[in-house]
């Protein structure tokens with residue numbers, strides 16, 4: 204075997220799966236983990252692939268085991284661990300060597316690392332798909348320079364998932380932290396998709412009184428229609444699983460407090476900085492935070508009584524399916540619009556159809572709808588997804604159901620923050636004359652901030668300005 208040009212540091216679940224995937228696709232790979240026994244154990248269980256894997260005992264062994272131009276993938280926890288690893292590699296690598304951060308880095312960190320002072324080349328890639336994706340085909344969102352991409356594209360495209368048309372779901376999306384930025388938006392959408400499914404589950408359970416097995420069947424049915432997606436598919440499986448301890452539905456035994464590593468939160472923070480409205484994603488982050496406050500929620504229920512009430516009448520399973528379709532389109536419209544805002548802010552030419560295509564397979568948010576999104580985004584680039592004819596037709600068909608579901612939720616104490624945020628955003632986005640004239644009047648009243656008039660006259664203040672001036 205020739206010396207590997209690919210190396211990988213960090214043999215945790217994701218790193219080990221990725222290394223196996225790379226070896227399986229025929230690329231020799233050198234691997235190293237901080238704990239030597241982990242490296243040895245990984246090599247020992249690699250079976251037939253072990254012959255393509257070179258386990259290194261030290262970091263300098265890893266570098267020495269490789270030939271140039273080297274490309275070393277980092278699969279270590281985001282944050283300080285990446286900076287520490289880069290510092291450790293600095294004395295060992297040559298300027299032409301490339302280090303690839305494939306973790307869930309904050310894209311600002313990737314920008315900093317790619318732009319400043321490392322004595323080797325550096326690129327950040329977003330990798331989605333969990334352990335199974337890493338092992339059998341993830342979706343890969345690459346940042347970095349065109350040259351970085353050209354060097355590693357053959358490997359990344361070989362290990363990536365393939366869309367139904369055979370295209371690998373790995374693409375170069377822009378310089379510096381662009382790949383990690385797109386991964387953050389992916390994760391924001393992941394949070395929102397999951398939250399909207401959870402909200403719909405709540406209506407089925409508390410509003411319609413369905414048991415988990417019936418809910419599983421409902422989701423499985425939806426997964427054969429427009430909602431066909433990984434997250435709806437696994438939701439059906441989660442709802443359908445039995446608890447080996449009680450024999451009842453496992454879902455009923457799982458504590459209702461969601462964990463999070465923070466990538467959804469980063470997306471919400473970034474959207475605020477960009478002035479890009481993503482209320483469905485923000486609602487999903489908020490809902491995870493509220494879910495974690497179990498004791499306070501229990502105190503609230505003890506004081507006010509439980510919120511959810513059975514629905515009296517009028518909501519069908521089809522309404523819920525359509526509400527979820529509408530919510531999903533609105534959420535993606537917001538996510539893609541955020542990318543346009545980021546592209547303008549950071550000078551990135553983010554290719555939104557290419558991003559939709561990369562998400563078609565391998566990643567957590569993969570869904571049938573992404574094909575149509577890719578086609579729609581390609582017409583009149585930059586235009587909001589909700590204004591594209593294909594999705595406008597779908598929204599016309601499904602918005603009445605979303606409105607019925609959100610209204611029924613409000614009347615029956617079924618909290619639907621993400622679906623409700625989608626509805627409010629949609630209504631604002633189709634209102635040419637909104638209500639912010641009142642905000643402008645208020646701002647001018649207390650702060651003389653000025654306003655524009657509809658007739659274009661140059662009278663930027665209201666009559667209150669005179670009182671204000673007299674007082675000051």
Ligand code: 6PG
Nearest residue numbers: 331332333390463464465466567
């Ligand atoms: C993916 C996921 C993954 C993420 C987990 C956990 O695309 O494979 O986004 O990267 O880390 O889903 O995220 P939370 O712990 O924040 O839910």
